[in-house]
Amino acid sequence: MVDNKLCLLLLLTVAMSKAQDEGAPCLMAKRYKPFNKYEYFYETESLNALNGAVNGPKASCKVEIAAPGTCSFIVRTTDCTLSEVIDVDADGKPVFGAAAGAEDFKTAMERRPLKFTVEGDDDIKLFPEEDELINILNIKRGIISALAVPVLEEDRNEDMPTIYGLCKTDYVVNTREDVATEVTLRRDLSDCDKFRPVEDHTSPLALISGMNYPLAQLIRSNQTCNYKFNNEQHHMTSGTCTEKHVLALFSHK
Incomplete structure (x- = not known):
């Protein structure tokens, strides 16, 4: 069995916004107000497991998203690192070390x-x-897709637009103040109307490499995301997504 687990983490460190979001022409204008800058820490890893062996990359960056105008954005990435699994500890957790090409990755x-x-x-x-x-x-692209948080309106929760297409989504509000401040989303990605796990850009983490189409159809995929939002300014303060991709060819479970 091949079990790919992909995780991302964004932590808001700076957000300056006083403007109202009434009548915003796009979803992200409600989250990221014009003429403001927001800083996040972004981390993503992809773990591949087969017969006890674990490998895969891990990357992190400081991310700045600036909004010079309504619905127009600029993303800058700095202090990026790239590592890979070099060992597994006594608890079976991966140990990461610097990957070849880490400096080139940071520069690029x-x-x-x-x-x-x-x-x-x-x-x-x-x-x-x-x-x-x-x-x-x-x-x-994966960073941007993580920042483009879902619509949080009750009548639009069942089918949500994602980079996998339109996906049926189980939507739970964990905490609510004036607005939903913490939500959990669960999706069976295999049921999304445009799900194609064969293209590099389809993964929100942009770390799944392409594979031939017939083989890709044997993959069962699901995603769980947790988002937290600022109650007053409505921007995302943190988000964590985990995806599991299981190659059914090697699994009887």
Whole structure:
């Protein structure tokens, strides 16, 4: 059995916003107010397990998202690290060490900002520099997809737009003040209307490599996300998503 577990973590460190979000033309304008900057710590890892052996990469970056105008954004990534599993401890947890090419990864992630615009709930258009490497662009795409938090309106919870397509979503409000301040989402990704686990850009973490289409159809995938929001300004303060991808070919369970 191949069991891929992917996790991401974003922690808000700075957020400055006083503007009201009434009538915002896109979802992210409600979360990230024009003329403000927000800073996050982003971490993602992909663990592949087969017959007790564990391997996979781990990456982290400081992320700044600036909003120079309504529904227009600029993402900058700095202080990036890249590591990989080098051992497993006594509890079976992976031990990470510096990966080959870590300095090149750091330089490439810092070299260019990524501009993007948003229309409505999920129509995100990227405007990368011409010389941006595709693997670096995919990592930044994963960061943006993590920042594009879901619509939190009761009549729109069952089918939510994601980068996997339109997904039926089990939506639970854990804490509510004036707005929902902590929510948990659960999805069977295999049931999303456009789910294709064969393209690099489909993973929110941008770490799943491509595979041939017939083999990809044997993958069962699910996702669980927990988000926390600021009650007054409505921006996301933290988010954690875990995905599990099981290759059914090697599993009878």
